[in-house]
Amino acid sequence: MKVTKPTKSQVKRSLIYCFIVLFGNALAAAGTAFFIEPNGLVMGGTTGVGIFVRNLLAKYGSADENLTNWIVNITVYTANIILFVIGAVLLGKKFAASTLAGTLLYPSFMSLYKLINGGKSIVTDRTLAVIMGAIVFGLGVAMVVRVGASTGGTDIPPLILNKFFGWPVSITMWCLDASIVLLQLFAISDLDLIFYGILICLISSMAIDKLTPIGRKKTQVKIVSKKYRAIREMILSELNRGVTILYGQTGYLKEKCHVLLTIVSNRELVKLKNKVQAIDPEAFMTISVVSEVRGRGFSSEGIRLPKELEGKDEEDLTEVPPASLPETQRDGNGG
Secondary structure (H helix, E strand, O other): OOOOOOHHHHHHHHHHHHHHHHHHHHHHHHHHHHHHHHHHOOOOOHHHHHHHHHHHHHHHOOHHHHHHHHHHHHHHHHHHHHHHHHHHHHOOHHHHHHHHHHHHHHHHHHHHHHHHOOOOOOOHHHHHHHHHHHHHHHHHHHHHOOOOOOHHHHHHHHHHHHHHHHOOHHHHHHHHHHHHHHHHHOOOHHHHHHHHHHHHHHHHHHHHHHHOOOOOOOEEEEEHHHHHHHHHHHHHHHHOOOEEEEEEEEOOOOOEEEEEEEEEEEEEEHHHHHHOOOOOOOOOOEEEOOOOOOOOOOOEEEOOOOHHHHOOHHHHHOOOOHHOOOOOOOOOOHH
């Protein structure tokens, strides 16, 4: 089998992708290592679990000082790897490939910063540490998520619950982070730290939300391309998303054209853009954020393109009576 040599453009995109994932994890770790952890603050995620274990050991004096100083990093490594293995088993190889970097890079950068800075904060005011730490951490996570990668850690349980039970990722992630923050009550008696932890979760989420809309918001994409048939089949079979074909006319030459309309999640947008670009570099795309999406594939059961319909044109599909299609393939954006 002949191996196709990647183009300069593909190599460039891969290098940019790797750089953003690397820098995003470095930035997120900096927010934790330089602001949050040295000031005795608490937060969500696997870092929050590590801080809880450290505080618990410090409270009962059951570990030496050197181990206590490094217990956060050790816990983050351990928790990330365990969650990664569970995610790889339940969510598949593609998930594992996009999550492996975040699983290892984030705790590695935390350890590096601790060696360089000796675990000291770069600010003395606790309130400033809360604000700056949350913003820097949130921006780092947002950079990673924006290119379609994952930071791993406590991102994984919400994705698993979403896949098997349909629970919204943003809500379960919020509940998990809040539970980790409240867990600190068993290790510390300072309620101020708990409230600071909640504030860190709020500010970091707002920072993430500015770059990567989460929650109920989804992305609507309209695509105008002469290769609409191949793009349509890609959306249905590879992205497992519905697509509607709109018929239009160009404004200048008044030629007939086809417009593909689809709704994807924010995590799928990067993948969609890359695949459309690969099929037709001249494709015209418009992208907009919609406040909420209800229907097949989002608030109800998803769709899959039947094998007998793969590769068929719209002329072929018009010959198939609607009643003969599976229920999830009729009407709306589902078919």
